Amino acid sequence: MPQTTPAQTPPADAVSAQNTAAQNSAEPAGVRKIEDTVRTDFHGAMTYGRYLGLDALLHAQHPQSSPVHHDEMLFIIQHQTSELWLKLVLHELLEARRLLDADDLGKALKCLARVKAIQRTLTEQWSVLGTLTPREYAQFRGSLGNSSGFQSYQYRAVEFVLGNKHARMLEVFTSEPEAYDLLSGLLAEPTLYDAFLRLVARNGYEIPADVLDRDVTEPWTFREELVPVFKRIYEEDSTPWGLYEACEDLVDLEDNFQAWRFRHLRTVQRTIGFKRGTGGSSGVDFLKRALDLTFFPELYAVRTEIGA
Ligand code: HEM
Numbered sequence: 336m337p338q339t340t341p342a343q344t345p346p347a348d349a350v351s352a353q354n355t356a357a358q359n360s361a362e363p364a365g366v367r368k369i370e371d372t373v374r375t376d377f378h379g380a381m382t383y384g385r386y387l388g389l390d391a392l393l394h395a396q397h398p399q400s401s402p403v404h405h406d407e408m409l410f411i412i413q414h415q416t417s418e419l420w421l422k423l424v425l426h427e428l429l430e431a432r433r434l435l436d437a438d439d440l441g442k443a444l445k446c447l448a449r450v451k452a453i454q455r456t457l458t459e460q461w462s463v464l465g466t467l468t469p470r471e472y473a474q475f476r477g478s479l480g481n482s483s484g485f486q487s488y489q490y491r492a493v494e495f496v497l498g499n500k501h502a503r504m505l506e507v508f509t510s511e512p513e514a515y516d517l518l519s520g521l522l523a524e525p526t527l528y529d530a531f532l533r534l535v536a537r538n539g540y541e542i543p544a545d546v547l548d549r550d551v552t553e554p555w556t557f558r559e560e561l562v563p564v565f566k567r568i569y570e571e572d573s574t575p576w577g578l579y580e581a582c583e584d585l586v587d588l589e590d591n592f593q594a595w596r597f598r599h600l601r602t603v604q605r606t607i608g609f610k611r612g613t614g615g616s617s618g619v620d621f622l623k624r625a626l627d628l629t630f631f632p633e634l635y636a637v638r639t640e641i642g643a
């Protein structure tokens with residue numbers, strides 16, 4: 336004989352509380368009453384959708400495959416969300432640079448903390464694209480033509496602000512005036528690291544003059560003379576805490592950037608193997624070489640010099 340469990344009887348005070356709630360509500364049990372003060376008529380008023388521009392945002396997904404491949408939506412949204420976060424990364428990095436110029440180190444560090452959190456989100460987001468199988472991608476890859484992430488101007492802008500300047504990258508954007516103007520502007524401006532080193536100099540540390548007035552259109556290259564400066568910052572008890580923290584934030588920023596590059600590389604490898612990229616590069620091999628790029632080499636070199 337199967338055992339039957341006797342029905343649980345709720346305590347009397349719980350029953351009466353439920354009855355009272357039901358009497359006060361016009362909604363059936365299990366339905367949350369919309370409170371009378373909640374506004375529901377939004378003709379001519381600011382709304383959630385209008386404030387956020389959802390009309391444009393949610394109608395900006397245009398799969399190119401025909402018939403439309405189910406998984407192309409994932410591919411598009413993964414890129415669009417990445418671009419939105421990159422927009423905020425750039426916004427925060429430029430503000431951090433402005434605050435460093437204004438000697439407001441504390442507020443600059445706040446911006447960098449936000450950038451670091453976004454980078455972690457961007458890197459974790461690769462796990463969503465990791466659900467796209469090689470075959471699924473192959474089924475709509477042909478619809479992408481020669482488009483490629485290599486043409487992401489916001490990614491390039493972030494690289495420029497962090498010091499990986501590359502004038503020839505502008506060639507990719509001659510047909511996109513907004514992107515071209517942004518990148519040519521950033522190419523000619525000091526990087527976040529330039530702004531930081533100038534602040535360090537204003538704090539009394541010896542930074543060579545030709546570092547401070549270098550040609551900022553050039554990519555950053557290793558400067559040996561900065562290593563002892565960072566050694567002092569790391570080792571002296573008298574170092575202003577903000578300077579030490581800023582150095583560590585820059586290291587975090589570079590580590591996070593490399594983690595993103597690595598996840599991209601591994602996602603590409605598991606999805607297209609060693610095929611050439613749609614943008615024309617060798618693919619995985621080309622992306623591997625990006626892992627050799629470094630933004631703040633002296634902040635890594637100083638580790639070799641630090642003793643007990
Ligand atoms: C299945 C997904 C993906 C594949 C197979 C892929 C593949 C590639 C390849 C082969 C390249 C080298 C350039 C080329 O020849 O096309 C590249 C570059 C790039 N991709 Fe992707 N990618 C994928 C997803 C993404 C996503 C989601 C983003 C996010 C924005 C992205 C951003 C970039 C960027 C910024 C570059 C330039 C990197 C550099 O210059 O070092 N990719 N991708």
Ligand SMILES: N[C@@H](CC(=O)c1ccccc1NC=O)C(=O)O
Binds near residue numbers: 607613
């Ligand atoms: N380069 C990729 C294509 C690709 O991933 C892509 C194409 C259009 C828009 C964004 C892309 N993402 C990153 O490169 C490929 O070779 O499959």
